[in-house]
Amino acid sequence: MPSRWEQIVVDAEDPARLARWWAEALGYEIVHEAPEEVEIRRHPDELPGLLFTPVPDAKTVKNRLHIDLRPDDQESEVERLVDMGARPVDIGQQNVGWVVLADPEGNEFCVLSSPKT
Numbered sequence: 001m002p003s004r005w006e007q008i009v010v011d012a013e014d015p016a017r018l019a020r021w022w023a024e025a026l027g028y029e030i031v032h033e034a035p036e037e038v039e040i041r042r043h044p045d046e047l048p049g050l051l052f053t054p055v056p057d058a059k060t061v062k063n064r065l066h067i068d069l070r071p072d073d074q075e076s077e078v079e080r081l082v083d084m085g086a087r088p089v090d091i092g093q094q095n096v097g098w099v100v101l102a103d104p105e106g107n108e109f110c111v112l113s114s115p116k117t
Contacts, residue, residue, distance in 0.1 A: 007039065007049040008065070010107065015052035018105055022050055025081060025103075026069075059106045062091055067109040074099065074114050081111065 012018040019038035023030055031049065032039040041049035071077035078099050082088070086101040089108055093100055097113040 005048045007047070007051045008067075009051045009053055011055040011059075012052045012105055013055065013058060014105070015054050018103065019050070019052040021085065021104055022052075025084060025086075063108045066107070068098070068112055069109065070112040070115060072114055074111055078111050 010018065010022075015036075015038045016033065019030060019033075019040050022028065023040045026040070026042070028040040028042050028050070029044070030038060031041050031044045037051055037053050039049050039051045041047065069077065078101065081101055085104045089100050089102045091100055091108060098110040100108055100110055102108050
């Protein structure tokens with residue numbers, strides 16, 4: 001039987017602050033908080049979640065794994081996330097249908113174009 005996807009672990013300088021940022025960005029809630037980790041999920045009993053753990057060093061290179069978000073309105077969502085503290089980043093993308101942003105600690109993620117109706 002295959003494994004079940006439990007969570008993605010995100011290294012963070014300030015796990016509580018970054019977890020709260022992502023919880024607001026995704027509409028998730030904090031389901032566990034301790035000094036060494038903070039977990040967020042859409043609902044307490046729904047997997048997968050994001051688990052934020054402390055690391056002593058800052059992020060220095062491009063992520064090898066990142067989150068893609070698909071909002072109903074890409075332009076509005078990019079504006080909302082930037083207003084929350086995300087920033088646009090250039091990772092070499094050209095004329096593409098997504099926008100690359102970085103969270104407050106520099107972790108890249110993509111905001112994809114709105115779904116086709």
